[in-house]
Amino acid sequence: MDYFDNREAGRIAVDRENGQKTALLHYWLVAMRGGERVFEQLCRLFPEADIYTHACCRDRLSAEITRHPIRESMIARLPGGRRFCQCCLPLMPAAQKRWDFSEYELLFSSESGPVKGVRKPAGCRHICYCHTPMRYVWDLYDEYYRNASLPGRLAMRLFRDRLRRYDLESAECVDRFIANSRFVAERIRRIYGRDAEVVHPPADIGFFGAAPEMERGYFLLAGQLTAYKRPELAVRAFSRLDDRLIVAGSGEELPRLRAIAGKNVEFVVAPDDETLRKLYAGARALVFPGIEDFGIVPVEAQAAGCPVIAFRAGGALESVVEGRTGLFFDEQSEASLLGAVEEFKGSCFLPAELRRNAARFSGEIFRDKISRIVAETLK
DSSP: OOOOOOOOTTEEOOOOOTTTEEEEEEEEEEOOOOHHHHHHHHHHTTTTTTEEEBBBBBSSSSSHHHSSOEEEEEGSSSTTTTTGGGGGGHHHHHHGGOOOOTSSSSSEESSSSGGGOOOOTTTTTEEEEESSSSSSTTTHHHHHHHOOOHHHHHHHHHHHHHHHHHHHHTTTTOOOEESHHHHHHHHHHHHHHOOEOOOOOBHHHHHTTTOOOOOEEEEEEESOOOOOGGGGHHHHHHHSSSSSSEEESSSSTTHHHHHOOOTTEEEEEEHHHHHHHHHHHEEEEEESSOSSSSOSSHHHHHHHOOOOEESTTTTTHHHOOBBTTEEEESSSSSSEEEHHHHHHHHHOOOOHHHHHHHHHBBBBHHHHHHOOOHHHOOO
């Protein structure tokens, strides 16, 4: 197969005339969050690729993704299939069996769900960029179960063992794993017994690095407001202070956060990228209290010259340089977080140092590393 690294365009060219084709796979494409931003870069890298996904909401995706041919599974044709695609997870292994990959020579999945288990034809190679093994049936099962509705809990108990078996079996379909962090690479090794090369996800360094200079007058909590990210920890802690905290995001935790928030806590619901860039630019520090597989929000903040106060675990250990671009706290407790906030107030961070660190996670670097791995795999 005639793949080559075109560094000027940041793409991999595919010789379609000889029938050499690539399929890009993603579990579902219904919003532009971290996983979809990675997928967007893969779409740039493979400009002629077809996309396979279980459900797609085109109006919520970038033009870089929607210009590709997109093929959905039967999940999208079910009543409410696109809106409630996550609830259809147990049906996905059967649904994706209907996909025909006989004309493809490379499958590239961006994955934390079931699509890495697709059947590949003889001679085809499968590279999986793994955001994490299915966290809701492995490491974070108890967390998801505790915060699920009664029907959700019943479904989790009914399907957990089956999904675990499927997840292990589907890992055998992959020729080469790429992990989004050393933290996830260790999880892949522990659960799947497979090695994975680490390629950190890309952030839009140019966009967030062009944030306007603003007076920094508040602390910021940004991202999806879901239980495992521990947003309530930051809201409870800052409600004990006079310092302003702005919570920027949306998710199922939003009503609970509003209920426990003090008068100094403000909410910006579902901010667009321009609003988020301005919020980073005006923040004294980003507060990052959860354990993330990698976490692109701290990188975006640093690109905008905003230091980070993070819990000492997970992907933040790979994106934040202690004492130079941020601080860590050691326990997921209000006391530990408040101690880090007080330490931060006596610290000094240089915007140039923050932006220089964020530049390690550019789209160009990401695409170059993926290009090299593809070339090695297809030799």
